[in-house]
Amino acid sequence: MTPGYFETFRSPVLQGRAFSTADRRASLPVAIANESFVRAFFPDGDPLGRRIRMGRRDTTAQWLTIIGVVPDMKMEGIANLDASPAGFYIPISQSGVGTFVSIAVRARGDPMRITPDVRAAVESLDRNLPIYEVLSMEDMIAKETWFYWLFGNLFMVFGFAALFLAAIGLYGVMSFAVSRRTQEMGIRMALGADGPVLVRLVMKRGVAQLAVGMVFGIALAALAASPLQVILYEVRARDPMVFGMVVAALAFTGLVASFVPASRVTRVDPVVALTPE
DSSP states (O other): OOHHHHTTTTTOOOOOOOOOOOOOSSSOOOOEHHHHHHHHHHHOOOOOEEEOSSOOTTTTOOOOOEEEEEOOOTTTTTTHHHHHSSEOOOEEEGGGOOOOOOOOOOSSOOGGGGHEEEEEEEHHOOOOOOOOOOOHHHHHHOOOHHHHHHHHHHHHHHHHHHHHHHHHHHHHHHHHHHHHTTHHHHHHHHHOOOOHHHHHHHHHHHHHHHHEEEEHHHOOOOOOHHHGGGSSSSSOOOOHHHHHHHHHHHHHHHHHHHHHHHHHHTTHHHHHHHHHO
C-alpha cells in the first residue's frame, strides 16, 4: 500500500497512523493491522508498537512493527468467501511487489473522464509502463460478482417457479382429499352436524397433514441448502427469512386448499352427498 490508500477508500485509521513517504525500504519495517487481526492476536486491544512476522516459530522473516489499526475491508477480493477477515497491510516500498500493481483514484463525477490524466501521470514516471485495464469501482465490483448475480437471479426465477408449482400441487392434492370425504360430510350433516363444525373438522385434519409435510420439507431443504452456499454472496443458505416466507406461502395455500372445498362440501344437500356416484 502507498500513502493515501486508506484516505482514498475512506477507511479511517482507528489507532496510530497511516503509511507515509518516510516508510521506505531502509526504514523500520512497519504494518497496519485490521480490527479482526487485533481481536485475534491482541485481545487486550493495544497492538501499537507490537511486532509480528509471517511464518512458523522458526521462520527467518523480518519483524514488522504495527503502527496503526484500520477497519476490516475485503483484502483478498470480493469473491473469496473463505478468506479470513484478519490481516494486515505493509507499505509497497517495503514489499516484494512484482511488476504489476493496481492504482485506485477517487474522482468527482464520472470517474472514467479522468482516464487520460491518469495515463499521463503514469507516462510521466515511465513511458514504458502500460495500463492494461481501466475500470470504475462499480464496474470492478460487477466484474467480481457477475457469477453471483447471474446464478442468483437464475435460482431466484427457478425458486419462484418451484414455489408456484408446489402451491398449485398442494392445493390440488388437499382439495381432492377433502372432496373424497363428501359422503362422510353428508352422513355427519344427516346426523345433525352443522357447517362450522364440519369445516373445523376438515381444517384440523388438513393442518395436521400440512404440519407433517412442512417438518419433513424443511428438514430436507436444510440439508440440500448447504451445497448451494458456494454460489451465494453474503447470503446464508439457511436464511431464516427465506425459509419463513416459503413456509408461510405453503401454509397459506394449504389452509385455503382445506377451507374452500370444505365450505363447498358443507353446502351440498345431505341427500345428494349420500347418493352413490
